[in-house]
Amino acid sequence: MSGSLLALMERHPGDSPALKYRQTATAPLVTVSYRQLQQLALAKRRQAANLQQQAVNIRYRDIADFICSLLAYDGFCSALYLLPDHNVAPAGMLFIASETMTDQRLPVDSRWYLATSGTTGTPKWIGHSLQQLTKTVSTRASGNTLCWGLVYQPFRFAGLQVVLQSLISGACLIDASDGDIEQRFDTLVEGNVTALSATPSLWRQFLFSGKATALQLQQLTLGGEIADQPLLNRLSQLYPTAQLRHIYASTEAGVAFAVNDGKAGFPRDYLEQGYYDLQFKVDAKHHLWLKNSALFGPELATRVDAAGFLDTEDLVELTPERVLFLGRASGVINVGGNKVHPEQVEQVVLQVPGVAACRVYGKSSSILGQLVMAELVAEPDTVPEELIGRVKAHCQQQLQRHQIPFKIQVVAALPLAGSGKQVRIV
Structure with a gap:
């Protein structure tokens, strides 16, 4: 997909609603049309005309x-840095000035930079072109009839994907990226959202709220975490006529691929046949490697091999028909020399009826190095002691001895990071 973002939007009817959002937590939804967005963007560009061909940060x-x-700045500035509000700008970056000048619409091949991490240390900046960011955006005529819900922070890769999908397809975007889970869900319902992308952890919270049936969804997307089979099955049952897919994507690799068959993992055939312009391989350490037609930037040089494959640092298991995700290589729990993947244990625990959410983590042990610990959120009207007993029995049947949680605790809720992912204890 070529052209600037502003140019791609110009084909949409100007009076069509592009965005609905709350200016404060308790305010009613405000509607902004495509024409209004374009006018505001051009005014912003004129005010910062001295930054043409320069790098800018995006705060909002x-x-x-x-x-x-x-x-305003795509196709106008050389680089756009989408900054988490608690991060500092990279050295040498210019801040947006306000100098009124004439609008010079000279095309620029802008580079979009997203931070891989904003929670600890200095974030790593990964650059993408707009074409790379939108290579999986659907432009079908029916796309403009959807109403997309935004539950991710927009400066993150997953959130940006939702924003771009909505804008380029001519749909309406409902902003529910702030507030507690009840406030966000109420916003989705009030905005009549029909398409929603969220992490599996967020989906579980929506289901746990008991209000999921209030949404008339036509398209469901899961990403950012492992999509387990029980969750996929539950969403399919709740929204039987909706398109359900889970996406493997990362800030480093860009959008990689989508799976639409309702099954966890992805078809093993991809390893031999590829997926469009994407090639796959799995090494002896069970790391998944990807290669696409676009070259990975210099920021990833240490993780790209001589053949151009990127080490995703995600661990996978090969079955006769599927490639199943186990978790991040960096998140392994070491129990007496045995490696335990917390996400794998979580998927087993989530199979137990009455478990709404689960977090598995390692706790230091002077004898074994680490012990496996588990926290559960129970479904309503579930007796915690009985649930713990069922989980223990199920784990003993499905897991090896070193994988079985040493301690299981029922908690009221599990915290989510700003990315919508479960907060990991390390």
Whole structure:
């Protein structure tokens, strides 16, 4: 997909609603049309005309300001850094100035930079072109009838994907990226959202709220974490006519591939046949490696081999028909020299009826190095002691001895990071 983001939007009817959002937590939804977004973006570009061909950071007051900044500076500035609000700008970056000048619409091949991490240390900046970011965006005519819900922070890769999908397809975007889970869900319902992308952890919270049936979803997307079979089955039953897919993507690799068959993992055939322009391989350590037609940037040089494959650092298991994700290589729990993948244990625990959510982590042990610990969120009207007993019995049947949680605790809720992913204890 070529052209600037602003140019791609110009084909949509100007009066069509592009965005609905709350200016404060308790305010009603405000509607912004495509024409209004374009006008605001051009005004913003004129005010910062001295930054043409320069690098800029994108900070924002609200989602409307964020989108207007993307429209204004893509194709105009050389680089766009989508900054988490608690990060500092990279050295040498220019801040947006306000000098009124004439609008010079000279095309620029902008580079979009996203931070891989903003929680600890200095974030790693990964650059993408707009074409790379939108290579899986659907432009089908029916796409403009959808109403997308945004539950991710927009400066993160997953959130940006939702924003771009909505804008380029001509759909309407409902911003539910702030507030507690009840506030966000109420916003989705009030906005009549029909398409929603969220992490498996967020989906579980929506289901746990008991209000999921209030949404009339036509398209469901899962990403950012392992999509386990019980969750896929439950969503299929709740929304039987909706398109259900889970996406493997990362800030480093960009959007990689989507799976639409309702099964966990992805078909093993991909290892031999590939997926469009994507090639796969699995090494002796069970790391998944990817290679696509676009070259990976210099930021990833240490993780790219001589053949151009990128080490995703995700661990997988090969079965006769599927490639199943086990978790991150860096997240392994070491129990007496035996490696335990917390996500794998979580998937087993989540098979037990009455378990709404689960977190598995390692706790230091002077004897074994680490012990496997588990926290559960119970479904309503579930007796915690009985649930713990069922989980223990199921784990003893499905897991090896070193994988079985040493201690299981029922908690009221599990915290989610700003990315929508479960907070990992390390």
